[in-house]
Each structure stands twice: as structure tokens, then as C-alpha cells.
Amino acid sequence: MLAAVTAPVPFSTRLWLAWVAYFRILFDGAFAARVLAAREGNLQPLQTPPPERPRTPAPTPLPEGPDPTAALVLLGLLQREGRLVDFLKQDITTFGDAEVGAAARVVHEGCRRALHGHIEMVPVRSEPEGEPVTLEAGFDPTSAKLTGAVGGSAPYRGVLRHRGWRAEQVSLPRPVGTGDATILAPAEVEL
Amino acid sequence: MSGPRHVVGIDLGTTHTALAAAPVDDEAAAAAVERIAQLVTTTTVEERPLLPSCVYFAHETEAALAIPWDRTRRHAVGEYARSRGAEAPQRVVASAKSWLSHQGIDRRADLLPLGAPPDVEKISPVQATWHYLDHLAESWGTRHPGAPLAEQEIVITVPASFDAAARDLTVEAAYAAGLENTSLLEEPQAALYAWIATHGTDWRKHLSVGDVILVVDLGGGTTDFSAIAVREEDGSLELRRIAVGDHILLGGDNMDLALAHLVSRKLAAEGTELDRWQLTALTHGCRNAKEKLLAQPDLGSVPVVVPGRGSQLLDGARRSELTRAEVEAALIEGFFPRVAATARPGGRQRAALTQLGLPYAADAGITRHLAAFLTRQAAAAAELGAPAGTLLRPTHVLFNGGVTKAPAFRDRLLAILNDWLANDGAPPVKVLPGEDPDLAVARGAAYFALVRRGRGLRIRGGTARAYYVGIESPMPAVPGMETPVNALCVAAFGVEEGSPAEILPQELCAVVGESVRFRFFASSVRRADRAGTELERWGADELEELAPIEVTLPAEGRTDGDLVPVHLASSVTAIGTLLLEAVPLEPAKPDERWKVELGVRGDTEEV
Structure with a gap:
């Protein structure tokens, strides 16, 4: 920026600039003040400086993510039982619905079995979806979420749109040995 | 050591093994199924209620199959071994139990896995059984530190149809695994014990004197029938x-295979040939489709999809479907055909269901096998004062085994059975509501161990068969004719565990320093023969020939080659095995007797 200001300007540009500046100095008071300041060798930046930020304590780093091993074990399980990774990694745009549907059955069947075998899941709310429900004051905001015209105070009367899911019990396969958990599925070589 | 802290029931199944336990010092405790830690992939372990009865032997290129208690192991038992069965079948031992009861082979010979590559050290059916028990002991150890399985009181279940040698070999495997406080129990009895355990003292409301319970056990690999009667003994009810x-050798696995073949034929008609991997995937798919169609009567058909093998799931995926009509025709008509009580299983037409070596049932008609059982055993309830009919008439049915989870199969079998009973002038059967048929046997076995300690009702059984030794009768040989053989009864039907030994009056000859073989027979119908009874002739299907028995007489100061006259002595041990001994007439030392080896080597069939 500074370099652009100090470099010599060619005559043709100077002629054009004088013409433009003449009218602007006449009609734009703020511009005239800055030109005056420049003429007195007292150049100010064009923009007003940003307001000073309120002082904050030293920034807290984001909490550590969970150990990825458990996620990899779960993904490996879903791939082994239900080919989930194969399904998600394949581009299915060119396949017909019948083909995608057939594959989805394999994935659904296997992943469902794997899920049932390892994670016991129950709905958060037992009422049927579409029924009116009331959330009393002090309800657990992580287990129920308000949507729509959110406001007012408890009790909150609304309609159950989604029952939610809660994992009651999780029993993942436990890693043993020195295996590499990042191998979700080994390559297969048939002899 | 202060005696066992737990009683443990082990269901050593053909396809799956389960274990249940109860503390001995808690009167109110019920037997609970213990989860079994096992490798499910090369790198992960899970605890599951069932342990697939499979062993896998790692190839040298594979990393150790580390299990929490052994990081350097080169073999795996359980789910991982089962899953490798489809990928590397030559390195997996499965169905060891069927081999253990195979008459035609040397059951201590290292022959499994069949067709294994040279780097696999083959094992015997007994060693395979030992591997399963050893794994149970190790897994138990992780859950019960300070109370090793070897120190507990153990009951292992065997099929009621296991012959004396197969029972012996099961105990041998248990001893090898260090489980010395072991006894045996027949699976159908264990299933009934599980029922009694659930009903407490209420069981008397369901059963009364004269009732006959037919236990129908349809497992993954085997089908087994037993009849248990309710009698009155000294004024109280007794089960016998x-x-x-x-x-x-016929079970749920045959059904899944039958469906897979059906679908693969349909695919072949459309020009798609499946390889072995795809056929395995198809078998899984068919099992799921079968379960859905059998459970939901309003479903007309279920799609069956064989996914592509590579990472591109949709490439090469093949879709077919199983219709209700197909499943009913293949399974209900195929495995539970509507037949008369006079029907008999067909002969040796071997279908696509067979595999080299094992004597699979030639006829898949379970109802034909049941008809044969009931008519053969028509006289079994005679001693209860039951009116004689053309077949044994059960009053109740208890279902056991995974196949019986499907109401369609249960209903069909009951309908046919009730037809037979109606034709014979008998009332229809009542069904005893069973528990989870996959786990009932293990729980019932643990309950039996509690019963033996004086809590609850005991089923009396004793030997399930009478046993006979073949003796060549002293007759001049006639060219072209086999020397006639007499059958000498060495152990009567229904001899109870722990009864005193019976010494037979007949003299046999053993040769010093050599092993002498005798032909060996069993009968599940000749109830009147006592030890010492000698038969010159018998009905065509009364006696079944088993693998021969063998007596080896060490010299003990005698001269090799000498003939030594011996008596046979028979007893049923407290653990439930048949013990045959040869007692020399002129003992070389006090109390000299030699154990007779039961059916150790068959007329070795090429396998």
C-alpha cells in the first residue's frame, strides 16, 4: 500500500487525477480534509481503526475429541456385518433405484444386526409421534429439543415430532493385540 | 481348595457351545448363562452367550491371534474361527461333535480339518472338543479369578443318541482340559431340567403319572428324540x-443350505453362476429370509440379495427372492412331510447336502425319522401300564434346539403327530412351553448339578441302550458263509450310574501281549436282556453294530501269545460312561483287571 503511494505517477494519470480531485475537493468535505492533511505531510489511513476488542482471557482450546479407536472399531463392525463403508464410498448416482434398493437391504440387514448386537437403544420418549406432550420446568435439554415457536416458560406444551434415541448399553468389540485399528477392512487376496 | 463354588452346565453343541452356572451356596440362585469371550476379528474380542464350535489355525503369514490371556496364540476358537470357515475352509475344524460319534473312523486320529494344507497340524475330534472346553475354561478364568473352571462341578451334555464310545471320548476331552470333576447328562434331559427349573414346584400341575414327554431336539446339525415318562415310585412322582x-445328522443348517441351493438354481437359470463365497453369502441371506417368512404369515416373499464381493457393493450384486410357497415346499414339505406313522426314512440317496466323510442323514424328512422312532419304541411305555398301540404315545411335547423357534415347524410337527395319535386312538399332545431353545440345555445342565446336590427332582435314566459283544459260535466254517455270531449282552438297558459291576459268567479268551478285538453291538429296543444273556438271533433292526472294542492284555509274567481266559465285567460309572473290564480267571496279581477300549478305531474309512 505504502509502495503504491510513494511510486512516481505518470503525467497522463496526474492530469486525470488533478481533474477528478478538483471536483471532489469542491464537493466532498471529508476528502478535502484528507487531501489537506496529505499536503501537510500528515497522511492518515482511509478507514477508521477497528474498535478495540474487549479483553478476553487466554483462549480455551477445543476439548479433545474422543479416542478414534472406538469409532474405527464401530465402523469396522458395520462394514464387516453390513458393508456400510463399501455402500457409502460407492458412487450410486448411475445405478437404478432397484439396484440401490437391493444393496440397501444387504446394508440394512447387516448393520441392523450389528447395531442390535452391540448397542441397546430405546426411544427417549415413549409417547407416539404426533401426540401432544408437555415438558415440565427443569426438563433435560439434551434429551429433548424445543423447535418451532420457541419461547415462553414451562410447562411447554407441544407435539412430539421425533421420539429420540438413547443408547442404554454399549458393548463394542474390544481391541486386542497389536492390530492396526485404522484398517476397517483388510484387502482380500484369494489364492 | 475348599470344594467347588459353582455348578457349571456346558452344552457342547455341534454348531455352538454354551455355558451356564449357579453358585452352590445360594439356595435361591438360578443357573445363569455366562458370556464367553472370543475373538470376533483378528484384532477384537467380544463376550457372547454362544461360542461357535469351530477352531481356526492361522497361516504363517498371519499375525498371532491374540486373545487377552494369550498374545501369541496361533489358533482361535469361536466366532472368528466360524467366520473364517467361509474364507479359508481348509483351516477350520467344525462339526467336531459329529466326528466324535462317527463309527467308521478312528476318533483319536488326527484327521481334522479335512483336506487341510500340509502346514496345518491336524487334530482329532477329541482334541477339537478339548480345544472348545479349554477355551471355555480360559474365558471363565477371566470372569472368575480365583475360582478356576477346573475346580468347579461340571456337567457336560451329550446327545441321548451318543454311543458309549462317544461319551467316553467326551469325558476324555474334558479331562485333557483339566475338568476332572465332570459328569455327563443327555441333552433332552437337560432341556426338561431347564423346563422344571423355570416352573419350580409347579411342574406337578402340568404332568401326572402315566404321562410321556417326547423331547424333540432340532439343533443346527442334529436331530434327537427322547421319551421321558412320569411314574410313581414310593408314593412320589418320578421322571424316567x-x-x-x-x-x-440333520438340522437347521441343512435347511439353510437347501434354500441356498434353491435360490442359486433360480439365479443359474438367469445365467448367474455363484462362487463359493457368494453361496455362503446367499446362505446367510436365505436364513434371514426364512426367519422372516416363518415369523410373519402375511409376508408373500422376501428379496434375497448376494452383494458384490469387491469394495464396489453394487457391482455384481445379484437379487432374487424367496417366496412363501418356495419356503413351505422346501422346508415344511421337505423336512416335515405329511406321512403316515408307518413311514420310514428313505435309503442312501445322497442329496447335495452331504459333505465328504460325515454320515449325514440320507432322508431329510424329520417326520419320517420321528415315525420310525415312535413305532420302534412302541413298547417303551409298556412297563408303565400304558395300553399297547402301534406306536409310543407321548402325552406332551417339549421342543428344544434353534429350529423349533419357528412356530410353522412346531405346528406342522404337532399336526402330524396328533394325526398319528388319533389314528391309534390316543388323545392329542400338549406342548410344554419351553425356554430359549438355544440356551436351555446349558441352563438345564447346571440345574441338574444342583438337583444332584439334593435340590429338586431327578430324572432317572441309566444306559440308553443295551450293549452286546459279538462271539463267534463254535461251528465248523462253511465256505461262502460268514461264521455265525452270537450277541452276548454285557450291559442291560437302563443300568443306572454308579451301580455295582456285573461280572458275566461266560469266558472269553484274550491273547497276552496282543490286542484282541470283539465286534460290538447296541440295542435301543431290547429292554428285557440282562447282562449274560446270549442271543443267537435277533430282529433285523434290533441290534446296531458299533465300532469294535479292544482288549489288550499286558504280560504281567505271562508268556506273550498265551491264551488267557477272562470274564467281562460291566458297570456304569458315576460320571455316566460305560466301563467294560476284562477280569482274568487266574489273576497274575491281586485284583487284576484290564480296561476294554470302546470303539476306538472303526473299520477305518478313507477320509
């Missing part, structure tokens, strides 16, 4: 096992 059926 009165008949057991033949060992039939």
Missing part, C-alpha cells in the same frame, strides 16, 4: 427316560 432315538 424310557427311550432314545438314533443319532441323526
Whole structure:
């Protein structure tokens, strides 16, 4: 920026600039003040400086993510039982619905079995979806979420749109040995 | 050591093994199924209620199959071994139990896995059984530090149809695994114990004197029938096992295979040939489709999809479907055909279901096998004062085994059975509501161990068969004719565990320093023969020939080659095995007797 200001300007540009500046100095008071300041060798930046930020304590780093091993074990399980990774990694745009549907059955069947075998899941709310429900004051905001015209105070009367899911019990396969958990599925070589 | 802290029931199944336990010092405790830690992939372990009865032997290129208690192991038992069965079948031992009861082979010979590559050290059916028990002991150890399985009181279940040698070999495997406080229990009895355990003292409301319970056990690999009668003994109710059926290698796995072949034929008609991997995937798919169609009567058909093998799931995926009509025709008509009580299983037409070596049932008609059992055992309830009919008439049915989870199969079998009973002038059967048929046997076995300690009702059984030794009768040989053989009864039907030994009056000859073989027979119908009874002739299907028995007489100061006259002595041990001994007439030392080896080597069939 500074370099652009100090470099010599060619005559043709100077002629054009004088013409433009003449009218602007006449009609734009703020511009005239800055030109005056420049003429007195007292150049100010064009923009007003940003307001000073309120002082904050030293920034807290984001909490550590969970150990990825458990996620990899779960993904490996879903791939082994239900080919989930194969399904998600394949581009299915060119396949017909019948083909995608057939594959989805394999994935659904296997992943469902794997899920049932390892994670016991129950709905958060037992009422049927579409029924009116009331959330009393002090309800657990992580287990129920308000949507729509959110406001007012408890009790909150609304309609159950989604029952939610809660994992009651999780029993993942436990890693043993020195295996590499990042191998979700080994390559297969048939002899 | 202060005696066992737990009683443990082990269901050593053909396809799956389960274990249940109860503390001995808690009167109110019920037997609970213990989860079994096992490798499910090369790198992960899970605890599951069932342990697939499979062993896998790692190839040298594979990393150790580390299990929490052994990081350097080169073999795996359980789910990982089962899953490798489809990928590397030559390195997996499965169905060891069927081999253990195979008459035609040396059951201590290292022959499994069949067709294994040279780097696999083959094992015997007994060693495979030992591997499963050893794994149970190790897994138990992780859950019960300070109370090793070897120190607990153990009951292992065997099919009622297991012959004396197969029972012996099961105990041998248990001893090898260090489980010395072991006894045996027949699976159908264990299933009934599980029922009694659930009903407490209420069981008397369901059963009364004269009732006959037919236990129908349809497992993954075997079909087994037993009859248990309710009798009155000294004024109180008593249960007695009165008949057991033949060992039939036919089960739920055959059904899944039958469906897979059906679908693969349909695909072949459309021009798609499946390889072995795809056929395995198809078998899984068919099992799921079968379960859905059998459970939901309003479903007309279920799609079956064989996914592509590579990472591109949709490439090469093949879709077909199983219709209700197909499943009913293949399974209900195929495995539970509507037949008369006079029907008999067909002969040796071997279908696509067979595999080299094992004597699979030639006839898949379970109802034909049941008809044969009931008519063969028509007289079994005679001693209860039951009116004689053309077949044994059960009053109740208890279902056991995974196949019986499907109401369609249960209903069909009951309908046919009730037809037979109606034709014979008998009332229809009542069904005893069973528990989870996959786990009932293990729980019932643990309950039996509690019963033996004086809590609850005991089923009396004793030997399920009478046993006979073949003796060549002293007759001049006639060219072209086999020397006639007499059958000498060495152990009567229904001899109870722990009874005193019976010494037979007949003299046999053993040769010093050599092993002498005798032909060996069993009968599940000749109830009147006592030890010492000698038969010159018998009905065509009354006696079944087993693998021969063998007596080896060490010299003990005698001269090699000498003939030594011996008596045979028979007893049923407290653990439930048949013990045959040769007692020399002129003992070389006090109390000299030699154990007779039961059916150790068959007329070795090429496998």
C-alpha cells in the first residue's frame, strides 16, 4: 500500500487525477480534509481503526475429541456385518433405484444386526409421534429439543415430532493385540 | 481348595457351545448363562452367550491371534474361527461333535480339518472338543479369578443318541482340559431340567403319572428324540427316560443350505453362476429370509440379495427372492412331510447336502425319522401300564434346539403327530412351553448339578441302550458263509450310574501281549436282556453294530501269545460312561483287571 503511494505517477494519470480531485475537493468535505492533511505531510489511513476488542482471557482450546479407536472399531463392525463403508464410498448416482434398493437391504440387514448386537437403544420418549406432550420446568435439554415457536416458560406444551434415541448399553468389540485399528477392512487376496 | 463354588452346565453343541452356572451356596440362585469371550476379528474380542464350535489355525503369514490371556496364540476358537470357515475352509475344524460319534473312523486320529494344507497340524475330534472346553475354561478364568473352571462341578451334555464310545471320548476331552470333576447328562434331559427349573414346584400341575414327554431336539446339525415318562415310585412322582432315538445328522443348517441351493438354481437359470463365497453369502441371506417368512404369515416373499464381493457393493450384486410357497415346499414339505406313522426314512440317496466323510442323514424328512422312532419304541411305555398301540404315545411335547423357534415347524410337527395319535386312538399332545431353545440345555445342565446336590427332582435314566459283544459260535466254517455270531449282552438297558459291576459268567479268551478285538453291538429296543444273556438271533433292526472294542492284555509274567481266559465285567460309572473290564480267571496279581477300549478305531474309512 505504502509502495503504491510513494511510486512516481505518470503525467497522463496526474492530469486525470488533478481533474477528478478538483471536483471532489469542491464537493466532498471529508476528502478535502484528507487531501489537506496529505499536503501537510500528515497522511492518515482511509478507514477508521477497528474498535478495540474487549479483553478476553487466554483462549480455551477445543476439548479433545474422543479416542478414534472406538469409532474405527464401530465402523469396522458395520462394514464387516453390513458393508456400510463399501455402500457409502460407492458412487450410486448411475445405478437404478432397484439396484440401490437391493444393496440397501444387504446394508440394512447387516448393520441392523450389528447395531442390535452391540448397542441397546430405546426411544427417549415413549409417547407416539404426533401426540401432544408437555415438558415440565427443569426438563433435560439434551434429551429433548424445543423447535418451532420457541419461547415462553414451562410447562411447554407441544407435539412430539421425533421420539429420540438413547443408547442404554454399549458393548463394542474390544481391541486386542497389536492390530492396526485404522484398517476397517483388510484387502482380500484369494489364492 | 475348599470344594467347588459353582455348578457349571456346558452344552457342547455341534454348531455352538454354551455355558451356564449357579453358585452352590445360594439356595435361591438360578443357573445363569455366562458370556464367553472370543475373538470376533483378528484384532477384537467380544463376550457372547454362544461360542461357535469351530477352531481356526492361522497361516504363517498371519499375525498371532491374540486373545487377552494369550498374545501369541496361533489358533482361535469361536466366532472368528466360524467366520473364517467361509474364507479359508481348509483351516477350520467344525462339526467336531459329529466326528466324535462317527463309527467308521478312528476318533483319536488326527484327521481334522479335512483336506487341510500340509502346514496345518491336524487334530482329532477329541482334541477339537478339548480345544472348545479349554477355551471355555480360559474365558471363565477371566470372569472368575480365583475360582478356576477346573475346580468347579461340571456337567457336560451329550446327545441321548451318543454311543458309549462317544461319551467316553467326551469325558476324555474334558479331562485333557483339566475338568476332572465332570459328569455327563443327555441333552433332552437337560432341556426338561431347564423346563422344571423355570416352573419350580409347579411342574406337578402340568404332568401326572402315566404321562410321556417326547423331547424333540432340532439343533443346527442334529436331530434327537427322547421319551421321558412320569411314574410313581414310593408314593412320589418320578421322571424316567424310557427311550432314545438314533443319532441323526440333520438340522437347521441343512435347511439353510437347501434354500441356498434353491435360490442359486433360480439365479443359474438367469445365467448367474455363484462362487463359493457368494453361496455362503446367499446362505446367510436365505436364513434371514426364512426367519422372516416363518415369523410373519402375511409376508408373500422376501428379496434375497448376494452383494458384490469387491469394495464396489453394487457391482455384481445379484437379487432374487424367496417366496412363501418356495419356503413351505422346501422346508415344511421337505423336512416335515405329511406321512403316515408307518413311514420310514428313505435309503442312501445322497442329496447335495452331504459333505465328504460325515454320515449325514440320507432322508431329510424329520417326520419320517420321528415315525420310525415312535413305532420302534412302541413298547417303551409298556412297563408303565400304558395300553399297547402301534406306536409310543407321548402325552406332551417339549421342543428344544434353534429350529423349533419357528412356530410353522412346531405346528406342522404337532399336526402330524396328533394325526398319528388319533389314528391309534390316543388323545392329542400338549406342548410344554419351553425356554430359549438355544440356551436351555446349558441352563438345564447346571440345574441338574444342583438337583444332584439334593435340590429338586431327578430324572432317572441309566444306559440308553443295551450293549452286546459279538462271539463267534463254535461251528465248523462253511465256505461262502460268514461264521455265525452270537450277541452276548454285557450291559442291560437302563443300568443306572454308579451301580455295582456285573461280572458275566461266560469266558472269553484274550491273547497276552496282543490286542484282541470283539465286534460290538447296541440295542435301543431290547429292554428285557440282562447282562449274560446270549442271543443267537435277533430282529433285523434290533441290534446296531458299533465300532469294535479292544482288549489288550499286558504280560504281567505271562508268556506273550498265551491264551488267557477272562470274564467281562460291566458297570456304569458315576460320571455316566460305560466301563467294560476284562477280569482274568487266574489273576497274575491281586485284583487284576484290564480296561476294554470302546470303539476306538472303526473299520477305518478313507477320509
